[in-house]
Amino acid sequence: MKKLYIVGVGSGNYDDLTIKATKILNLSDLIYCDERTFKQLSRYLEKNKIVSNSYTATKERCVNAINSALENKVVSILGSGDTGIYGISSLILEYTEDLIDEINIEIIPGITSAISGASLLGSPLTQDFAVITLSDNLANYEELKAKINSIANANLSIVFYSPQNSTYKNLLLALEILLTYRSSETIVGLAKKIGTNNQKIIITNLGKINLEDIDSHTTIFIGNKKTKLTKNKKMVTPLL
Structure with a gap:
């Protein structure tokens, strides 16, 4: 055949x-x-x-x-x-x-950036998590709003794909919603250009995300309420 x-x-x-x-x-x-x-x-x-x-x-x-x-x-x-x-x-x-x-x-199967990016940041997805695309081509604005509200309320760790568009509209919506449910100190990881010579990792807080650090090749990891930054600068969501 x-x-x-x-x-x-x-x-x-x-x-x-x-x-x-x-x-x-x-x-x-x-x-x-x-x-x-x-x-x-x-x-x-x-x-x-x-x-x-x-x-x-x-x-x-x-x-x-x-x-x-x-x-x-x-x-x-x-x-x-x-x-x-x-x-x-x-x-x-x-x-x-x-x-x-x-x-x-x-x-x-291949290794998606939620997995490869998580391994670079530490262990941010040890517990339940959700993956959401912010692509204009795949994300309906109203549906996206409902999804993020539900996921943020459920205290899941979140991975955002395709965060950049011409105005960052979908990303700004996501951040606005998340800040109504989670502390501005929530740990956030950015994995940029994974697997390339220009690969870069940034760990910051939900209230301090710099849009200039984010492009179309960035995968964003939002921690849940238990996610922490360890002494060796790793983003970790505890298993227990």
């Missing part, structure tokens, strides 16, 4: 690929990815296998990968982080819903 792998590549740093992902990429006839992932991984892969396009051409990339698999090729399509978290897995599974007898699809 024709084969299509949906591969999560984590931060895009080759060292962060799982062993299984590496094996899959080596046996693939074609590898589809966006131009950003191509720049990060192309030196580790056979370039004649790689088909890259614009980061924003997600649907086109998915359709092309499916069509190549239908031509009896072993195909991999790459997505940053884990493809099941704000990623391409759902798109491909929907597009191939009527091709169940023609293509065997396998999803290879």
Whole structure:
């Protein structure tokens, strides 16, 4: 049967690929990815296998990968982080819903920035937590407002993806709501450009977040009421 792998590549740093992902990429006839992932991984892969396009051409990339698999090729399509978290897995599974007898699809998990960023900061997600995207493309303003109110009230640790837009509107909304439920001294961690040479970690407080420290490649970690900063400058949410 024709084969299509949906591969999560984590931060895009080759060292962060799982062993299984590496094996899959080596046996693939074609590898589809966006131009950003191509720049990060192309030196580790056979370039004649790689088909890259614009980061924003997600649907086109998915359709092309499916069509190549239908031509009896072993195909991999790459997505940053884990493809099941704000990623391409759902798109491909929907597009191939009527091709169940023609293509065997396998999803290879990747390390999402909630996990890789948490390990850099310390252990901020030891207890229950929620992940929310602040992307304008994925976040409805009113729905986002309701979600953040519920999560903040439940005292969950929170991870925010895609916090920057032209006005920081969604991030400012989130911070305003959080400050009605939590102390301004609540520990906050910023993990920037994870897995790159420009990787940077900042630990601050909810009331002191500097928007200049936040860009589209920043993952934000909001502690719960028990989260603390240890003597060795690690962000820790106690297990017990």
